[in-house]
Amino acid sequence: MRNLNRRQFTTILGSTVAAGALAMPNITGAASHGAKPKVVVIGGGAGGATAARYIAKDSNGAIEVTLIEPTKRYYTCFFSNLYLGGFRDYESIGHSYDNLANNHGINVVHDWAASVDNANKKVILASGAAISYDKLVISPGIDMKYDSVPGYSVEAQTKMPHGWKSGTQVQVIKHNIVNMREGGTFVMVPPPNPFRCPPGPYERTSMIAHYLTQHNPTAKVIVLDTKPKFSKQGLFMDGWQRHYPDMVEWISPEVHGGIKNVNPDTMEIETDLDTFKADAACVIPAQKAGAIAMQAGVADGDWAPVMPATMASKADPNIYVLGDASVAKSMPKSGFSANSQAKVAANAIRGELTGSRVFDARFANTCWSLISANDGIKVGASYKAGSEKIDVVDKFISKNGEDAATRKATYEESEGWYAGMTADMFS
Amino acid sequence: MIKATALAILITGLSAVVFAKDTIIKGDIEYGKHLAAECVTCHSALGKNKGIPPVTGWNIDTFISVINAYRSKELKNPAMRLIAGRLDEEQIASLALYFASQPKSE
The missing domain is CATH 3.50.50.60 (FAD/NAD(P)-binding domain)
Structure with a gap:
């Protein structure tokens, strides 16, 4: 056995004593x-x-x-x-x-x-x-507000899945991308605020473009947004320009005038600007609790x-x-x-x-997004409980022009977070 | 430059006192356990190393030094600067005590 000096001894003793004390439940109150x-x-x-x-x-x-x-x-x-x-x-x-x-x-x-x-x-x-x-x-x-998109419904999900609760809906989207005709058009309709996972529709756009670049490089991805601005917009736009310059096109509602109707039978999405014919689509309606x-x-x-x-x-x-x-x-x-x-x-x-x-409430959030292989970005903030709402303490966001090593580390960090987070939920 | 600050620890009931170089900082392992819940959303509670370095089983001095290096922005990661930046000395000492008590890896 190695010799412990006094400091090591007190450190170890402290841990053991305190851990033992922690294990004792303290039952008062409602029981x-x-x-x-x-x-x-x-x-x-x-x-x-x-x-x-x-x-x-x-x-x-x-x-x-x-x-x-x-x-x-x-x-x-x-x-x-x-x-x-x-x-x-x-x-x-x-x-x-x-x-x-x-x-x-x-x-x-x-x-x-x-x-x-x-x-x-x-x-x-x-x-x-x-x-x-x-x-x-x-x-x-969340639940979906199906009627927030004219023409959309539970039935329409078969051809225009939202995939916003993961599960089989996302598998349908994957199936539709994999089976899309060569040079086909994928249309993404992101939801209006507030909605689950603000960068999500744009990471999804990036990931679909990534898949198509490898398997169907003449395909197009058109984003008909319901909002003129979105999360990490500058970072995504820069990434699309670098990785998918001829594939991804984001169109603001200030340009297309809003989604007037979606038709899952004809796969048409009508706007004031044009009627877009999709070979595959993801339509994410407005949401509620x-x-x-x-x-x-x-x-x-x-x-x-x-x-x-x-x-x-x-x-x-x-x-x-x-x-x-x-x-x-x-x-x-x-x-x-x-x-x-x-x-x-x-x-x-x-x-x-x-x-x-x-103890005093403290909150944090970080949202990582992947634009392309080893090109990860993130946005995050720390929060505290205010009297009326949860207030931001401090925040950060990735920057355009970061070196490749930083973007790769950010992606690897997201993989570490996924492992930590899912263990924190399910282990 | 990163330098060690904590020199010794004494236990009084549930709380501990970390004698830093010039000041005495109180650490509280139960508070540390509570605060650590924020850390283990990203850092593996079992000390696994995948994309994000493990923090369990760290030496108390090292833990305090590294957190202080994020606070002073000597270390770069913006998420860690954010988390470390809002911790006071008691919270850092409490976290250091708690993570030191956790096994290094499974």
Whole structure:
């Protein structure tokens, strides 16, 4: 055995003593009648899976956690574009809930949450069963506002998939790109603000162009935007000019006059400027909070307002709303944001239910995007809870003209983040 | 230049005191664990090294020095400057204590 000097000894002793003390659950508060306090989480994505995992993990069994998620295997939205670009296979973005059950004792229920009985604090499942909660976390992600695009519908998704919830819709897009005729036209219609993943439609444009450059180099990618400005615009435009100068064309609504109609049978997209005939298309409509947020009465219009310090609903103090469904201004609707918000809510919920220490809310977000192989860019910010909204503390964005090594490192960093983030949700 | 600042640690209950070169900084491992949740969105909690360097099992001095190098903008990564830039000395010491207590890799 090597000799320890005093400093090494105290360091190691300190770690052990403190880690031992941490393992002891501190149960006070709501467990007064003997039963463990119950948390139910609706939605097993970046917000919900993270919240369930942190509440279960950090309460050391003092809180009973149920996660309601209809799908047995979760395919992440983030990195689904890299699957389209050929940088990832589909299974690499799929994740199981097994570890949440095995490692943390979370009761994973594969069912739909149909409604919330706020007065009796119960979630009613589509199967008819009811689950009681002391605190409810709602993290349902988005639903589509199909009628925001004239001519668009659930049926239209077959030919003009939005692919904005990952899963099979993204596989349909891939299928349509792979099978597009030589020299064909892919049309992308990004959604209006606010929407999930602000740089997402433009990374998707980049990844589709990347695939076509390799397999169908005379093809065109036309972006008929519904907004005159978009996230990381200067960086994407510069990247398209460098990598896909004859393939990608972005057209502002100030030029095309707006989407007047889409026709999935003829694959035509009408604007004032022209009617565009697509061989394949991705049409992403406007969005709103997942339906259960409306059912639970926590939404005001399309989204659910929350208290910035805890993510608790402004309408019901026993409900917390995370991620895309919440009004978390100034944070973007992103998986990273949802994960960050989940940790703030988990800390607040544990504090309420077990009396554990509650620390000041701090939030962060970084959105990486891939333009072409080893050409990664990123935008990020740190945030704190203000009295009315989540305020930006500091921010950064990649710059045009960065050297190749920086862009490559940024891409590699995004791969590291994907591994860390998905472990933080599912391990 | 990066130099070590922490010299010794004493434990009093859950908190620890890190004796830095000129000042005494209190670190709190439970607070460190809470703050570390922000780090492990990107840095592997198991110490894996893939695109983003691991931070588990680091020597306390090294951890504090590296964070301070991001704070002073000696180190470049803008995401790390952002995260480090909002940490105060107590938070850095708490994170250093927590990550030092975590295994280096699985």
